[in-house]
């Protein structure tokens with residue numbers, strides 16, 4: 001049967017990137033998406049903003065919602081201090097299988113815990129299963145209508161502390177209006193918009209960074 005786009009993306013990484021070199025994996029995926037097939041990775045322009053926020057926060061505990069093929073997982077994990085690991089949640093087994101291979105190709109498997117399942121079920125289990133009290137940094141890039149319910153779940157489960165940083169992709173395109181309204185109007189968050197473009201296009205999009213104030 002015909003291969004899937006994530007499988008073709010993995011082939012492109014195995015063909016064009018250097019094993020153990022995260023930068024080459026990122027470049028190979030961006031090249032594939034610009035020259036062969038568009039895919040919903042955060043991309044290089046928004047990815048550079050992601051890099052700068054991760055570097056600024058220098059987090060000890062990291063969560064990503066929506067692994068997809070692992071592009072942003074690799075971008076984040078390559079910047080983490082030694083001994084720091086990130087947890088990434090993905091509920092599509094086929095996507096998770098490709099992501100595991102792309103993360104391993106980059107040599108970052110020891111810095112990543114990919115958990116298969118829906119965030120709504122997994123978030124309440126995180127403290128127990130991974131011995132995490134709160135997250136320093138959370139990257140939201142899963143179904144856009146799940147950003148708001150999941151941020152409320154973080155609050156209910158006590159997974160945020162004063163200063164926790166949430167970074168959300170696609171707040172303009174496809175858009176997350178309810179989430180934006182919440183973080184921009186809640187007294188519990190200080191929010192800032194980083195304008196950019198939808199990955200590999202000239203369409204407007206951007207990232208919203210929201211700091212939990214307690």
Ligand SMILES: CCNc1ncnc2c1ncn2[C@@H]1O[C@H](/C=C/CNC(=O)c2cc(-c3ccc(F)cc3)cc(O)c2O)[C@@H](O)[C@H]1O
Nearest residue numbers: 040066068089090091092095117118119141142143146174
């Ligand atoms: C049930 C919610 N919880 C979830 N828990 C765990 N994993 C989840 C969850 N939701 C979705 N996922 C996974 O996250 C990924 C979903 C991402 C959704 N992203 C988008 O729809 C998206 C879409 C676009 C886009 C923009 C313009 C277009 F014309 C077409 C597409 C651009 C992006 O950057 C995007 O992130 C998948 O791997 C999916 O299996």
Ligand SMILES: [Mg+2]
Nearest residue numbers: 042141169170
């Ligand atoms: Mg996205």
